[in-house]
Amino acid sequence: MITKEFHLTLEEARALAICSQHLSENSKLKDPVEVVRALAGVQYDPNPVVSQNHYLVLWNRIPEFKEEDLDRAAYHERTLIEVYAMRRNKFFVPTDEFILYRKATRQIRRWGGSDADREAKECTSEDKRAEDMVVQAFAKNGPMVQEQLWTNLRHYEEWKDYVKRTRSGQKVKAPPLISAFYRMLRRGDVIVADRLPGTFRQPVFGLKDLLIPGPWPNENVTEEEATRWLVLRILKAYGITDRSHIAYITGLPSKKVEEALEYHRKQGLAATASIEGIRGQWWVIPDWQMVIEKNNNHRKISLLSPLDNFVRNRKWLNKLFNYTFTMEYFQKKNMKWQLSILFGSDFVGYVDCKADRKKNQFLVKSAEIKCKSKCLSAALDNSLLNLAKFHGLSKIIYL
Structure with a gap:
């Protein structure tokens, strides 16, 4: 069954993306494994300016989340696993989905070649x-x-x-x-x-x-089936996206992404869409209206790491939210580690923070905020306080 093309307002498209990324106020997921599953993996990153990216991703989505919750799932229960997958180097994915990610991304070229090429040689x-x-x-x-x-x-x-x-x-x-x-x-x-x-x-x-004794789940899946599965998983993780966004996130060739999306369109699992005021063809989950109705965002605030799934592709982010930022990951001195501020359905700026663990201080080095209001200021102050507590730090210093 081929679904019809949908037409979304910009407000609807933004709400859909936020809800699909489990950044809405009413998100029901509380288990780290299920959040990682819904997000199509979470990028592991060692940068310790503040808490590492994978922890911050879950902190923004799970109330009362603690770092040991992810560690327990990955290193004791082994329901999560670190895997080299997709365009970026290392991700946490559910252990029962390891083979699906592995087979879908074996042909992706990184470090001068693909895993499939290396294994053949x-x-x-x-x-x-x-x-x-x-x-x-x-x-x-x-x-x-x-x-x-x-x-x-x-x-x-x-x-x-x-x-x-x-x-x-x-x-x-x-x-x-x-x-x-x-x-x-x-x-x-x-x-x-x-x-x-x-x-x-x-x-x-x-x-x-x-x-982890025994065979991997889904060992008999083909590469084509795994690729189709991954493309659909990414579409569900964002709710609304385009071909280039999926190709960027996964590393898959655009042609393979398009073929997989067309396959799912014919199955009634994906649909084409247009967004009011934004050019280009978009892809959307067919039940997008239900997702928005169940997850009204209200005025939640999130402080998103530069490597958070939601902001990782700045081209997609800029098209949909008219927001971008400068990435300074490889700058050794005076590097900004910008936490993008999502307030309701708008990006309102960023804060550049650092955790000084030796001095027991959480440093707010700089901030750039548009459309200031008492409501935003109160929400931001409270969120920074909670972030400092998450790091086990008792003092916030504004530089």
């Missing part, structure tokens, strides 16, 4: 022996950080040299043993078993079969 007897050595090391010693792994494999100096040279920008071919480890990590044979306490949360690695 790195399949010699030497590569297999290297993988066996990695398996034996983990089987004998259990989960380890990389320093322990390479020490046990008597490969520590080679690994240090490889890391040093790659970080300096050199194009270096990884030795077979190191290549085997990273190949197994991307494939899911080795997983992040835990993360150590500390600012950057060093990963502890282990064998998937020892930590």
